[in-house]
Amino acid sequence: MQPERHVVGWDIGGAHVKAAWVRNGRLQDAVQWACPLWESLDRLDAVLAQARARWPQMRRAQHVVTMTGEMADLFASRAEGVRRIADHMARQPGIGLRFYAGEQGFVAPEDVAAQWEAIASANWLATAQLAARRVGDGVLVDIGSTTCDLIPLRQEQAAARGRTDAQRLMSGELVYQGVVRTPLCALAQRIDFEGRPHNVMNEFFATTADVYRLLGELDPAHDQHPAADHGAKDAEGTRRRLARMVGRDAEEAGAEAWLDFARAWRAEQLNLIGHNLDRVLAAAGVPARAPLVAAGCGSFLVEKLAAARGRPCVHFASQAVPLDPGAGPGALRQAQLCAPAVAVALLLERERH
Incomplete structure (x- = not known):
């Protein structure tokens, strides 16, 4: 009998850590933890302790890491961030550790310093590589809490024009907006409330999570991070934060007016992401009926983007993730949320076997 193979994939971001447990090439579990890395690397230690409690058998697993957390302002530079995160992970118990370096493959801890540029913010590429093998032509649209990746897939390959964050911001393949942490003042400078346009208050009064x-x-x-005012996340607290964006109090209008206001903010975000998506579709020559591949906690927006363009929408998890027979009922939903962590684990497993 062949011994069981265990791989833990890690996606270490600046606000969350996502992890996936793969057994014998199939997903068994995936989870996301809040991790405000900008505060301290101790935040990462707390997450790792939770992972060890969830998966006591982690010591018997091969570990593989991708990251975007090197952008956190805890670090003086991206190179420093990659090295320090890698050093931190190298101290965790396991039978082996590799770092995802995009087109360079997987590198050992001792090679991280030399390969930091390939390792930095490469998590989107892992998801795109896995999705492309299953879907062929299309566009991966991964909308998370903070960012949105728009990655063209052509002939079973990721066909991004940019590789670094800076290049992808220029090409439109990275839109720095998400459905949880983005300040609303980043979406529009003027917006309608009760049929009348208002200037927007450029303050951190509310986020897309409120919408x-x-x-x-x-x-x-x-919805794991505190609200902008650290207040309640019930309907009353949410309406109060939204009202501040146009200099009002929640009591000035009824519940339906605030729902309409939230819809107006959603329309602004869809317009901005959609504009960049159309740029990506045109530049890559993606066929007209090729699907959008939805990933991330904002997958519900991808469905709207696809419908507006007459394209099918498929979900990353259902297309690209084989499930272990012992996986829980929510494993595919979690895989959708934790796509890069799942992807690096499955890519490493396929390389090794």
Whole structure:
């Protein structure tokens, strides 16, 4: 009998850590933890302790890491961030550790310093590589809590024009907006409330989580960070934060008016992401009926983007992730949320076997 193979994939971001447990090439579990890395690397230690409690057998697993957390302002440079995160992970118990370096493959801890540029913010490429093998032509649209990746897939390959964050910001393949942490003042400078346009207050009064929470579209399990005012996340607290964006109090209008206001913010975000998506589609020559491949906690927006363009929408998890027979009922939903962590684990497993 062949021994069981265990791989833990890690996606270490600046606000969350995502991890996936793969057994014998199939996903068994995936999870996301809040991790405000900008505060301290101790935040990462706390997450790793939770992972060890969830998966006591972690010591018997091969570990593989991708990251975006090197951008956190805890670090003086991206190179420093990659090295320090890698050093931290290298101290964790396991039978082996590799770092995902995009087109360079997987590198050992001792090679991280030399390969830091390939390792930095490469998590999107892992998801795109895995999705492309299953879907062929299309566009991966991974909308998370903070960012949105728009990656063209052509002939079973990731066909991004940019590789670094800076290049992808220029090409439109990276839109720095998400459905949880983005300040609303980043979406529009003027917006309608009760049929009249208002200038927007450029203050951190509310975030996109308030919009999608009020609309009932954001899974509460993905709403892990404090609200902008550290207040309640009930409907009353959410309306209060939204009202501040146009200099009002929640009591000045009824519940339906605030729902309409939330819909207006959603329309602004869809317009901005959609504009960049259209740029990516045109530049890559993606066929007209090729699907959008939805990933991330903002997958519900991808469905709207696809419908507006007459394209099918498929979900990354259902297309690209084989499930272990012992996986829990929510494993595919978690894989959708934790796509890069799942992808690096499955890519490493395929390289090794």
